[in-house]
Amino acid sequence: xxxxxxxxxxxxxxxxxxxxxxxxxxxxxxxxxxxxxxxxxxxxxxxxxxxxxxxxxxxxxxxxxxxxxxxxxxxxxxxxxxxxxxxxxxxxxxxxxxxxxxxxxxxxxxxxxxxxxxxxxxxxxxxxxxxxxxxxxxxxxxxxxxxxxxxxxxxxxxxxxxxxxxxxxxxxxxxxxxxxxxxxxxxxx
Numbered sequence: 001x002x003x004x005x006x007x008x009x010x011x012x013x014x015x016x017x018x019x020x021x022x023x024x025x026x027x028x029x030x031x032x033x034x035x036x037x038x039x040x041x042x043x044x045x046x047x048x049x050x051x052x053x054x055x056x057x058x059x060x061x062x063x064x065x066x067x068x069x070x071x072x073x074x075x076x077x078x079x080x081x082x083x084x085x086x087x088x089x090x091x092x093x094x095x096x097x098x099x100x101x102x103x104x105x106x107x108x109x110x111x112x113x114x115x116x117x118x119x120x121x122x123x124x125x126x127x128x129x130x131x132x133x134x135x136x137x138x139x140x141x142x143x144x145x146x147x148x149x150x151x152x153x154x155x156x157x158x159x160x161x162x163x164x165x166x167x168x169x170x171x172x173x174x175x176x177x178x179x180x181x182x183x184x185x186x187x188x189x
Contacts, residue, residue: 004026005023005026005027005072005075006071006072008022008023008026009023009069009071009072009075012062012069013069020062023062024058027075027076027079028054030076031054031057031058031076031079032050032051032054033152034054034076034079034080034083034151034152035050035051035053035054035057035083036050037152038053038080038083038084038087038150039053039087042087042091042124047090047094048086048087048090053083053086053087054083056082056086057079057082057083057086058079060082060085060086061075061078061079061082070161070163071160071161072157073147073153073157073158073160073161074161076147076151076152076153076157076161077143077146077147077151077153077158077161079151080146080147080150080151080152080153081146081150081151083150084128084146084150087124088124088125088128091124091125092125126184127180127184129183130179130180130183130184131145131146131180133179133183134176134179134180134183137179138172138175138176138179140162140164140172141172141175141176141179142176143162144158144162144169144172144173144176145173145176145180147161147162148169148173155169155170155173
């Protein structure tokens with residue numbers, strides 16, 4: 001399957017638009033798992049569904065003029081980023097009416113705990129703002145967060161997608177977690 005995905009991604013990059021339609025059935029299951037994992041971090045009762053998130057993210061991915069994917073890992077990293085952006089947009093719209101609730105953003109450890117399942121609207125926005133600050137100062141380290149946390153990619157898959165070693169990804173991941181933790185602490189203080 002990995003070779004099929006890589007081949008189809010190459011065809012899409014080469015301009016064969018029909019390949020985008022052929023790719024979705026091949027990657028749909030993995031994208032659905034990725035979406036469900038991201039949405040599981042939110043509090044129960046969120047109205048965004050995994051299927052809708054997959055379709056919206058996929059439309060963003062294949063609608064780009066030149067996606068420039070460097071293989072399967074890069075594609076799923078881009079999918080994770082698209083899903084993250086869609087979730088943040090959704091949360092922003094929902095939180096517009098709920099400003100001023102007084103809740104503190106979640107600690108980074110809780111925000112990075114996939115099983116926590118209780119990130120509130122304010123927490124999602126706080127983590128997104130901190131991640132944007134990291135992206136501005138250290139773009140590759142922010143990409144590592146998107147691939148590892150949001151995309152569920154391993155160190156090796158992330159390293160391959162970024163063209164670095166797994167050890168570099170491990171160091172970037174440690175740095176990014178510390179940076180984000182400090183950014184969230186400053187916001188609380």
